[in-house]
Amino acid sequence: MIRRVIGTAAAMTLLAGLAACGGGSGGAAATTTLTYWMFQDRTPQAGEVIEKLRTGFEQANKGVSVKIVKIPKDDYNTKLGSALASGSVPDVGVLDQPLVSRFALDGTIKEMPAGTIDEKAFYDGALTTNKVGGKLYGLPLDHTTVALFYNKALVPAPPKTWEDLKRVTAEVHQKDPKIAGMVVPKGDGYGGWMWPGFVAGAGGQMADVEQKKVLFDQPPAVEALQLWVDLLKSSPREITDSDKPFENGLAGMMISGPWDVANIKDQFPDLQLGVAPLPYKTQPAGNIGGENAVVFTKGSHAELAWKWLAYLTNSDNNTELAQALGGFPSNVAAAERDAATFGPDQAAFLEQLKVAQARPAVPQWIQINDEIIAPALESALSGKATAQQALSDAAAKTRTLLGWTG
Amino acid sequence: MATPALAEKPAVTSRPGRRPRRPVFGRRDHLIALLLIAPAIAYFVVFLLYPALAALYYSFTDWDLRTAPNWVGVSNYTDLLFDQAKYPHFWQSVKVTLQYTLIAVPLTLGTALCQALLLNTIRRGANVFRLLLFLPVVTAEAAVGAIWRWLYDPQYGLVNVALGLVGIPRQNWLNTPELVIPALAFIAAWQCGISMIIYLAGLKGIPASIREAAIIDGAGPVQRFRRIVVPMLRPTTFYLLVTGVIAALQVFGLVYVIFSGGGGRSVTGGPEQSGLTYVLHLYLFAFRYDAMGAACAMSFILFVFILVITALQFRFLRQEAS
Missing domain, CATH: 3.40.190.10 (Periplasmic binding protein-like II)
Structure with a gap:
């Protein structure tokens, strides 16, 4: 227990250091800040992966900084609800699968513009959890099953x-x-x-x-x-x-x-x-379960937000992200390329995810x-x-x- | 502690022969007084009055926290009370909460009084025991929940081990619908430290002379308890009863922790909703099912209910108490 506390503290210090460095080098040039909400990291290693992905995105998109807000999973929906009520909405963020249809139907989240991604690049079950009335409202960061x-x-x-x-x-x-x-x-x-x-x-x-x-x-x-x-x-x-x-x-x-x-x-x-x-x-x-990510109607920089989500779920990054989140890559190419990196215990889940079915999309x-x-x-x-x-x-x-x- | 002091106050101020008070506040004093109480008033308005009024307004809407609320009149209230399809477990939550209150409050007061009597008798080490008995109150709710889940474990739980010693068969406490409420009430009784301290203060307030007189008159311990301690503690008991009932009707944290099981699993209120207390049900509608309007209506139904129950207690129990 104590070891874990120390470990977490050490990781947080490290993260704070990294964040400070990131802010120092790119801060002056950054003109656009994208706010991204996610669940709190499961492990210190997961935090490092997220940080790496963030830096990678900022380097590829000059003048952009991604502000990541991490919220304990149990409090996430409550916090998001309060934020939406008060108008201080994130631009883009994680959303529980069964909430996608609810948020889509009342206009809280945006429909994904055509051409953002190639639908065939994703597992059907995982992608379907983002569909409401046949339209896409988000992207699967990962997916999981029992x-x-x-x-x-x-x-x-x-x-x-x-x-x-x-x-x-x-x-x-x-x-x-x-x-x-x-x-x-x-x-x-x-x-x-x-x-x-x-x-x-x-x-x-x-x-x-x-x-x-x-x-x-x-x-x-x-x-x-x-x-x-x-x-x-x-x-x-x-x-x-x-x-x-x-x-x-x-x-x-x-x-x-x-x-x-x-x-x-x-x-x-x-x-x-x-x-x-x-x-x-x-x-x-x-x-099927897992984390989807959506773009909020009241947020800004929608185009950049979709770019960020496409980046997180592309075949280069999705395996690393999914493993950090505790699930499996929803991107087929990523999963197939990295299948060997998942241990034999994980093979059963991967096998089953191919036939996993989404929950009915009713609010x-x-x-x-x-x-x-x-x-x-x-x-x-x-x-x-x-x-x-x-x-x-x-x-x-x-x-x-x-x-x-x- | 609080009640006897309150009861004495009117007697002091209405003492005969005292000159009537002159109004001492001039305009300037008024201003200063207002300034002095301004922080308290601001706190009251911002954190209590405004949210309460806003909740009252939202209880007449279909607000879901995200979209603009639509006025729906009293339909939240009528649906909650009569529409079983929309709110299948509303009455179950009322039943669970009433049962819990009826068991937990007497059990808590009884335990608290016993502990206070014991603490009042011992001479040495009273501080240590007082600390130990008070510890459950200051322990974090999450820790309390985790510990009691182990204690109630059907295989290894110490509660079953203890019952086994007196020949009572093992029980699956938190998974048998009939046993859930007693099991929760028992935890509440274990956490009776605050009531215990208040009872202890009440006991210290009983003049030794009365006890000595009773001993001289030949009253035994049982008689002394029935004829002196119980009547002298009535104001204390009344205060603890009123506050205890209010707290029991709002029980939430413990139930939430006990039945959440960790790992982000959803809380549906124990086996067959046998632990679905009123406020847990309200919480689920507010934050899990996105029905903040209905949840606000539930909170006002509870508010009115508590108001009525408390008024009834004042009407029928206080006279007896004083």
């Missing part, structure tokens, strides 16, 4: 299909009743984010925004939820609700993202960790996820309703909320 983490001591070979998954889960628990087969996600906002990956694995979709149809009460979704309910039989919550059950060897498998790989290797070096793509029923699929999606879908998952998982009942009820509520009753 995959199956397994303990090689308990699960020798990772399951590929849902049937394998059920079998392996049962075997692990049967062998030692004190160990859960897997950590089954919960009916909370986080579980609600992962669940669509399973729905897509059965060939389903959450919603069809163009046709205004809610689809998560259809058979693929019901089967996906039933799978979770079935898995719970060999994965008692008394075991998995403990602190870090998978890491402590109390569960054979769990579902998590790339951000956990480094943590586990660091804190649980003895755990024989394996990572595999999510098991599927009919087709490989996954959910109320966060609320639907948290307030309607998550409780429905929970009521099926706790046995208060069948999967079909819970999802039919949730879909009906969603139709009412969205006004998609036609």
